[in-house]
Amino acid sequence: MNTLITILRRVLVAVPTIIGVVIVTFILQRALPGDPAVFYAGPSANPEVVARVREQLGLDQPVFMQFLDFIRRLTHGDLGLSISSGHPVLDDLLSRAPASIELTLAALLFAIVVGLPLGMLAALKPGTLVDHACRVIVTVGAAFPTFFVALILIFVFYYQLGIAPEPLGQLNEIYDTIPTTVTGFLLIDTLLAGDTATFQSVAMKLVLPMISLGLFALAPIARITRAAMLETLSSDYCRTARAMGLSYSRMVFSYALRNAMLPIISILGMVFSFLLGGSVLVEQVFAWPGIGAYAVSAVMASDYAAVQGFVLLMAVLYVLLNLVVDLVITAIDPRVRYEH
Structure with a gap:
């Protein structure tokens, strides 16, 4: 019952957010330069053809009427027709979303596998050379933009060493x-x-994009892990457990790490959303067929429907992700209750 109440409460809180995203996106997209009717009609079209295309797309209507039409179609699950691909926006997003989510999950897994042990190691040996080395590693790894790291990895492992597959999509x-x-x-x-x-081919093609994107999330995970572990290791219950003869390894993994997982899991939801949005540049570099590359093409073509659909999908994913994080934290620590 409490879980159901938590879900309903989070959904109700998210509704105004999604409505605000729809409104702001609609207004900002109209403020961008470029005319989708000109793009759709082609460079050789005369003004009469452009005017007919603008009428077919409904762009000759007042902005308020265009917004009402968009809301009406949205309530029926219709995100409109992409003028770039010629397909319904919803179909485009659903076909491309798995590629982006797969890349983002792989990058998050890489960041957890590397960042969590680094943060724990730094917390277990604070102030030592190991602690300083861990902090330098995560800081340097996150200091460079994702596209720069991607280009460096391609240059080294594909062009110089020849051990990575060609950076062109998911499949050969x-x-x-x-x-x-x-x-x-x-x-x-x-x-x-x-x-x-x-x-094996798909997994090999995923390695470089995964590392390029995962380095972006490695630093916050390692830092939160270090801070949370330091706090729990200095707590009274950990000192008491150690004084009563509990082994050091059991105290670390059974008591300290479990209690430190709450802030770590909380940051994972935020990191995942950042990765999903930050995958745009990585997808462009590796020709990855995800929603990020699709959004870039839509912006370049002033494809209103595609951009609106992308932003709306990202907002829904962000809300669902935060809901999952809330439920996981509640399952780990039943004392946690959300009153807002």
Whole structure:
């Protein structure tokens, strides 16, 4: 019952946020330079053709009427038609979202696998050379933009060493077999199809984008882990457990780490949302067929419907992610209750 109340409360709080995102996105997109009717009609179209296209797209109507039409279609699950691809925006987003989510989850997993032990190691040996080395590693790793790291990794591992596959999408179109779409996630679909060769190819192509994006999240995870572990290790219950003869390793993993997981999990939701939004540049560098690359193309073409659909999808994902984080924290510590 408490879980259901938490879900309903978070959903109700998120509704005004989503409405605000829709309004702000609609207004800002109209303020951007460029005319989608000119792009759709083509560079050789005369003013009469452009005017007819503008009428077909509904851009000849007052802005308020365009907004009402957008809201009406949105309530029916219609995000409009992309003038860039010629397909419904919802279909484009649903077909591309798994690629972005798969990349983001892989980057987050990389950041956790590397950042969590680094933060713990720094907390267990504070003020030592190990602590300083860990902090230098995470600081340097997060100091460079994701696209710069991506270009460096491509130059070193693909052009110089030749051990990485070509940075062009998720699949090698010549050698890899496209699996039957079940989940939309290529790693999972290739395993379900029993195609280990394609699975290895997809995994290899995922490594460089995963590291490029994951380094962005490594620093906050390591720092939060270090701070949370230092706080719990200095607490009374950890000192008492150690004084009563509990082994050091059990005290660290059973008491300190478990209590430190609350702030760590809280930051993971924020980090995931940052990664999902920050994957735009990485997708461009690696020609990754995700929603980030789709959004960039939509902005360049002044594709109102596609940009609005992208922003709305990101807002919904962010709300759902925060809801999941809240539920996980509540499951870890039942004392946690949300009254707002």
